[in-house]
Amino acid sequence: MSSTATQTSKPPSTEDRLLDAAAELFAARGYANVTIRDISDKAGANIAAVNYHFGSKEQLHALAMEHARQRALKEDPYPAGPPPTRPLTPEQKLRRHLRAMLGRAFATGPAGWYMQIVLREMVDPTPALKQTIDANIAPHQRKLEGIVGQIMREDPDSEPVKDISAALLATAIFYHSCRPAVEHMRPGFKFDQGTAERLTDRIVAMVLDGAAK
Amino acid sequence: MSSTATQTSKPPSTEDRLLDAAAELFAARGYANVTIRDISDKAGANIAAVNYHFGSKEQLHALAMEHARQRALKEDPYPAGPPPTRPLTPEQKLRRHLRAMLGRAFATGPAGWYMQIVLREMVDPTPALKQTIDANIAPHQRKLEGIVGQIMREDPDSEPVKDISAALLATAIFYHSCRPAVEHMRPGFKFDQGTAERLTDRIVAMVLDGAAK
């Protein structure tokens, strides 16, 4: 997909390995539940490498988020799937948006890191929470509010639209950040793309027509 | 046993002060983000008092949860409001349930501690997560699934019912555990009972008829 695939790719730098390790761990466990030793061990680097390359755990977290964003763009361009040939209906857009959000929350591997780090930041905030929201969450959520606004035929900035949109975001946070709880409450629940698909269908249907049909 | 109940009641015991402090702090910040020094300081007690009265931080957490449950029962008997004079419709039941859940998630003070500690446990689990779920969350959620099952006219144990019910629980977790994020994303958003009422209306309406009406 990138330039010359024939050339031997260099081994990733320590910095990149740290970013990968950090992104994966922060995505899976949240900021507070990851130590820089966890990260440097996973990256095969010295524990001092984190501070050497990134200054602090906090800055590494911020950069890991951006790194995860880049990796997600490559591996899973948003919105998923080929560009549509004709304009999507609001219902289709909602489906695409939810599907991408849940799909990433359920993803294993780099494609999901970005969404997962961002969702984690909301329940386990760092001092950079506000900036993270402004740069990473608010734009995403405004997009969702635009779609929901169309469906509800209301101003995207109106309270009803924001309330409903928040409930949709809440679902993604729930399945990612409460995974141990879900696994215990619903034994056999599968955290895979099939489930993401099913939940998307279910929620889109509810938004459009209610749960009772 | 003492004279008139109108007279000033005796000052609460250290044990009670610790339970109150612990419940409030665990509710607000979660298990890992509270130190026993925070708790003992807030309670005006020595740091060793936690161990003396409760054995460990973990035990204090468990007892604070039960303590919060008792306080919630006194101050905010469930379901809120007077007992109905006639059987409630499923729609009314759903409204009551959601209203209570959100009301407690938004409550300031003891009435909300129990719900808040339990919601926190899901995103910031302790070793007692499974037991907490079995004893405190699962019954509550099964009740919700019963209601949703009636509305959807499906088996309460069926996947669709559980999926929708989870989305409703997710909303309560979201507003409580992501409060700093919400406050930044939606400046002016009020965490009060009026908002709980409004959100309840909104979500009930969506469940019944969809967001687009």
Added chain:
Amino acid sequence: MSSTATQTSKPPSTEDRLLDAAAELFAARGYANVTIRDISDKAGANIAAVNYHFGSKEQLHALAMEHARQRALKEDPYPAGPPPTRPLTPEQKLRRHLRAMLGRAFATGPAGWYMQIVLREMVDPTPALKQTIDANIAPHQRKLEGIVGQIMREDPDSEPVKDISAALLATAIFYHSCRPAVEHMRPGFKFDQGTAERLTDRIVAMVLDGAAK
């Protein structure tokens, strides 16, 4: 054995229960490995009772030692067995002495507490070590040295006599204070009176004629 056995014996006082509990625990585990909570729990008393009745853990230890001495005198008057009808030979005296020492080191129950506390004090000393030695160990050991002196036909205060006598004391300390180690090194080794008897025979024989006969 004591006065009127027909009269109802009073329940032991808290003080006595503490002394019993302390003696048993100090005998079994040594000063440092017993907490005053262990003692008060075993005695069914409040943890403050130790300091109330005895001032400190250290004083309780001292008094428990004396208490244990009294109990040992009652239950197992030294030297064991009926008073001899004719003067004992030095060899008989050595046997009696060693048998009593090992028997008490191996005893379960009050009869052994005194010897065991004293032996423990030597490997796990308290600040009262010197006094304990002067009052409880030195007299006992001087007696042994008298016997050994007769057998060796040397001055009881001479170095050879003291060296050999110390080796005999060492054996009793070893079997009591290194019990976990002995149990692992010699599986099946029985800490009972039969073993005390056998070891006594073995050691007396060695002292008299050497191990090789």
Added chain:
Amino acid sequence: MSSTATQTSKPPSTEDRLLDAAAELFAARGYANVTIRDISDKAGANIAAVNYHFGSKEQLHALAMEHARQRALKEDPYPAGPPPTRPLTPEQKLRRHLRAMLGRAFATGPAGWYMQIVLREMVDPTPALKQTIDANIAPHQRKLEGIVGQIMREDPDSEPVKDISAALLATAIFYHSCRPAVEHMRPGFKFDQGTAERLTDRIVAMVLDGAAK
């Protein structure tokens, strides 16, 4: 690698200083009576250094034991003295063995640490007691039992041989672990190699011919 071996050697690493300090303190006072602060202070290191280099106090204890073994091998190769030109008699072997054991129990400085730590472990056991016995004590004791077996003309695994061998081990434990008691009971008693020599002679004589000659 560097210039001449005669020149001043580089200062020992923190790790080595910690091992030395730990070995010396554990040898002198036993596991429970030494704090990691004692060790790090003595080594001139930060208290966190113990955890950094060794993970835990328990691990440090295990490694200090091995470290002490290495130092003992260098400074006091076993068996002491030049290799014999002709096979030793059992009596000579017994003398060598006892002399080494007591000599190390009495040693001041690194040559004695290993024996002393191991002897301490028996009266003040750590969770690694069984392993310590299997790896460090049992082989040593089996060797002694082999010698005693030859002298007694009995199976080295027989009860009489084990009983007598235990009494000899007991003596070494006694002089090391009960040192404060011995110092008070026998003022003027010297814990030096001359005394080790004398005690060896005394005990060997007793084993061979009895104390009464």
Added chain:
DNA sequence: AATGAATGAGCCTTCATTCAT
């Protein structure tokens, strides 16, 4: 005479950070 409650000192450990090479 006795006790439940409370305390302060100390313990081992964890962790992000800083130092020196």
Added chain:
DNA sequence: GATGAATGAAGGCTCATTCAT
């Protein structure tokens, strides 16, 4: 560019002792 070593702050916990009835 990178790292092994070292550090200080903080955390939960234990325990003998003291306080207030």
